[in-house]
Amino acid sequence: MAVRSGAAGGARRLRWAARLLPWAVGLLAGVLALGPALxxxxxxxxxxxxxxxxxxxTVLEGADGFPRAVPSDVVVAALSGVLPGDAVQALALLAVFAVGGAGASVLFARAWAGGGPVRAGTLAASAAAGLAYVWNPFVAERLLLGQWAVLLGYAGLPWVVGAVVRSAELRPGAGFAGVVRALVPAAVGGFSSVVLTGLTAGPVALLGARRAPGGAPPGAGGPGGRRWARTGLFLAALVTVALPWLLPSLTSGAGTDPAGVEAFAARSDTPFGTAVSLLLLGGVWNSGAVPAGYGEPVTAAVRLLLCLAALAGWAWLLRRGRPPFGAGLSAAAAAGLAIALLGATAPGRELLGxxxxxxxxxGVLRDGQLYVAPLALVQALGLGAAVLWLSGSSVAGEGGAPPQGLPVAGAVRSPGGDGPPPAGGSRPEPAGLWRMVLAVFAGLLPVVTLPGLLWGAGGVLAPADYPASWLEAQRAVAGDGRPGAVLVLPWSAYRGIDWSGRPTVVLDPATRLFDRRTVWNDDLVVGTPDGGTVVVTGEDARAREVAGLLRPDPGTGLPERLDPGVLAGAGVRYVAVSAPVDNQFWSGVDGLSVVVEGADMVLLEVQDQHIKADKATISGLEVTGGLVTVGAIIWSMARSGSSLVFQCLGPSSGSGARKEIPK
Amino acid sequence: MIKVIAACVIGAALAGGGTVLATSLATDSTATAEPVNETLYNYGDR
Structure with a gap:
């Protein structure tokens, strides 16, 4: 009796570990990676x-063109109503690691153990998978490029994959709700996140779970019919969460400059060339976004070995674990790598152009490195499998079936139910000490090969306070109820600042600072290795119009003089000079008054009573689209009585585990 | 259980040592700092 009680206690502890460990791994990785940024x-x-x-x-009227900041910045704005802006940022960044790490970890545990009890070896392997998913060159480079919204969508990929697989075994309503719920990170991330999610989970839906051996798959219709139903359901959910940016983009009339194909093509950031750099999940176009020391031959070579081991582990997992998303995720990873490679070859660039x-x-295909994200998930799960193999825990499944029950549709359907013990009932052969040491070491190798991500990427991600003059300018504009836009000068999108004591380049924060329409130069200038530049023309038609009126000096981005009448005619109420400049071009100009004057910010007001108001840029259709998305997300949460946090956790024997399955 | 704990400790120590070694490599090769107090900046350099 005492033995049974002890065994039950051990099983209970393991169940709790299975619930908490994935999140602990993600959070710990986030704290280690972000450090001072929090x-x-x-x-x-x-x-x-x-x-x-x-x-x-600011977000909704910020600029014409493609709504890239929607809805991510709208969500940030909403949260900023209840939390300080820097706390919202810290939460958003930490969420990337917590949600992504937990997602990959849980997905691995489900792929291997199905609905059955999780063993310690599986837990360790799933932790390795979670760590590998959030600690890799893709995450590091996108983080250093400041693309937190893309990373949020990336973090949601494992959850979406899991939800798509489960949707096949649920009634349509429950399946749809589950997928919408899993799509919340992508919904917040916006355009690129949704596209990335479509690329990753689309093939999973299409190729889907294979048929359970010895029996017909549950649900109505044959496998082919269910496959198309599942794909249709996934696409419907994807479109639903995309409405906030999809509808405005259809009416924006924004163009895409083909020059971006060359500017944003993947490049080599290791000694092994572009193709291998992409295989290693690096290869971002911007050399300034590569973590310190990443391209060093020694660490890059170890990283390559790790990558090959992870791919071998994935192949092993496909053969032994037969995860229902295996074929689909493999296809997504291959397709993503192919897209990323397009920009690396002349014919590919021609095709993209x-x-x-x-x-x-x-134009979404220009930044090709983005599409190695599904490969990152494959490698993370593969590394988990390699760790599992090294730890010796995989031997329990020998004899035909995977260790804790084949993760076929029936097992995956139950998001948390304990499965029966393996038919053979065999215990894993205890692994040798050094084999276990090797497994632990392999699980931590992502950190060893990418130390440049540690502690705010070596201090690169350092927080800073806005100068007082910036806040004063923000308050001054906010306190003025009269219409008129803010013109941001110098006429260039990016600024070099050292407010944190560490120089960094950033999109001019003045483009987000004011609670009204801003007019700024949204052209993107990218330096080339030969010292030249590629200019990717922006999408804001009004910016082009104002540039024609200002005729700024290409060397300084400043106009020779400002004509208040011209500015008023262009609907400009304020001019924000958001960088230190020597040329006080506003001095002695009648009709311009200085509202704020600081070293980093000068705010000028156009003294004209006839400044036209900006027309409303949000249509009823767009508002409706946004409401539909929010309503669908709330409905999906209410339907399951849970949230993203609990929908795909480790095994539990509670009755709530089957809440999503209507009887 | 003791063996598992020992494996974790040794494995983590090895990984820590490797990270320190790799960090020293990274520090030695740290890229140039970005300039400030210029008027115009690129979005980035390839």
Missing amino acids: GPGYVLRYDMVFVPDLSPG WLVGLWPGF
């Missing part, structure tokens, strides 16, 4: 711009 202050770097008291109006010319929507 402290007070704003981390500003390239595309990552958080400001105090971000206004939804032709596609972009054909339809601007293909």
